[in-house]
Amino acid sequence: MPQPILFDMDGVLLEGPGTHPQVYADAADAALDELEADPTPTQRADLRRNDLENVADHCEALGIDPARFWQLKERYASQGTHDRLRAGERGLYDDIDAIEALAERTTVGLVTNNRHETAEFVADYVGIDFEVVRGRDPTLEGYRRRKPEPDYIEEALDELGSSEGLYVGDSIKDVTAGLAAGLETAFLRRSHNRGLDRPAEATLELESLAALTDIV
Ligand SMILES: [Mg+2]
Structure with missing residues (x-):
C-alpha cells in the first residue's frame, strides 16, 4: 500500500457529508x-x-x-x-481510532475542501498526529480550488516531499481529485453514501477505516 495516507475530513472524521x-x-x-x-x-x-x-x-x-x-x-x-x-452537535466517527493507530507507523495527512482554519481545529480536536493538514484558503480563489481539483492534495504532497500515496474519501470528487494528483484512492462507505455506486476508478472500497489497519 502506497504511503503517505491522506484523509478527507467531512464524512471521514466528522459525521455527515458536510457543514450544516x-x-x-x-x-x-x-x-x-x-x-x-x-x-x-x-x-x-x-x-x-x-x-x-x-x-x-x-x-x-x-x-x-x-x-x-x-x-x-x-x-x-x-x-x-x-x-x-x-457542543457535541456534530460528532466524530468511532473508527477514527484507526487513523491514530496508523499515524504511529506511517505518515498520515488531512486534506479537505472545508476551511483550513477548521481543518487545523479538527486535527487538534481529534488529537491525531497528522504530518500535514490542508484545507481551503478563505478566499474566493481558495474556494474555486477545492476538489475535484487536485490542488490541495498536491500541496500536501509537496509539503511531505512525496509524489505517491493513498487518498481516502467518502465522495466521488475525492476519487477524482486523488487520481488527478497521482494517488491511489479509497472510497469509504458511510451511511450517507450507501446509495452511490462505487466509483469505477477507486483503487479500494472500505466499509470502515478499521479495514485500513489490516491493509497497510
Ligand atoms: Mg467528504
Missing part, C-alpha cells in the same frame, strides 16, 4: 452585519448559501467588497463549526 447549511447562513448574516450591509431577502438568501453564485453581483450592488465579505463569512463559518463540534 445553517452554519453558513449564520456566518453570512454575521458578515453582512459587520459590513453594515442591508441586503434584500433574495440577496441575503443567495449570500447565505455555501457557493459563489451571485456573490460578486450582490456585493457590488450592496457596495461591499466581495473578497472581504467572503473572508468574513469563512471566518464566522469556522467559528460556528468549531462551536458545534465542542
Whole structure:
C-alpha cells in the first residue's frame, strides 16, 4: 500500500457529508452585519448559501467588497463549526481510532475542501498526529480550488516531499481529485453514501477505516 495516507475530513472524521447549511447562513448574516450591509431577502438568501453564485453581483450592488465579505463569512463559518463540534452537535466517527493507530507507523495527512482554519481545529480536536493538514484558503480563489481539483492534495504532497500515496474519501470528487494528483484512492462507505455506486476508478472500497489497519 502506497504511503503517505491522506484523509478527507467531512464524512471521514466528522459525521455527515458536510457543514450544516445553517452554519453558513449564520456566518453570512454575521458578515453582512459587520459590513453594515442591508441586503434584500433574495440577496441575503443567495449570500447565505455555501457557493459563489451571485456573490460578486450582490456585493457590488450592496457596495461591499466581495473578497472581504467572503473572508468574513469563512471566518464566522469556522467559528460556528468549531462551536458545534465542542457542543457535541456534530460528532466524530468511532473508527477514527484507526487513523491514530496508523499515524504511529506511517505518515498520515488531512486534506479537505472545508476551511483550513477548521481543518487545523479538527486535527487538534481529534488529537491525531497528522504530518500535514490542508484545507481551503478563505478566499474566493481558495474556494474555486477545492476538489475535484487536485490542488490541495498536491500541496500536501509537496509539503511531505512525496509524489505517491493513498487518498481516502467518502465522495466521488475525492476519487477524482486523488487520481488527478497521482494517488491511489479509497472510497469509504458511510451511511450517507450507501446509495452511490462505487466509483469505477477507486483503487479500494472500505466499509470502515478499521479495514485500513489490516491493509497497510
Ligand atoms: Mg467528504
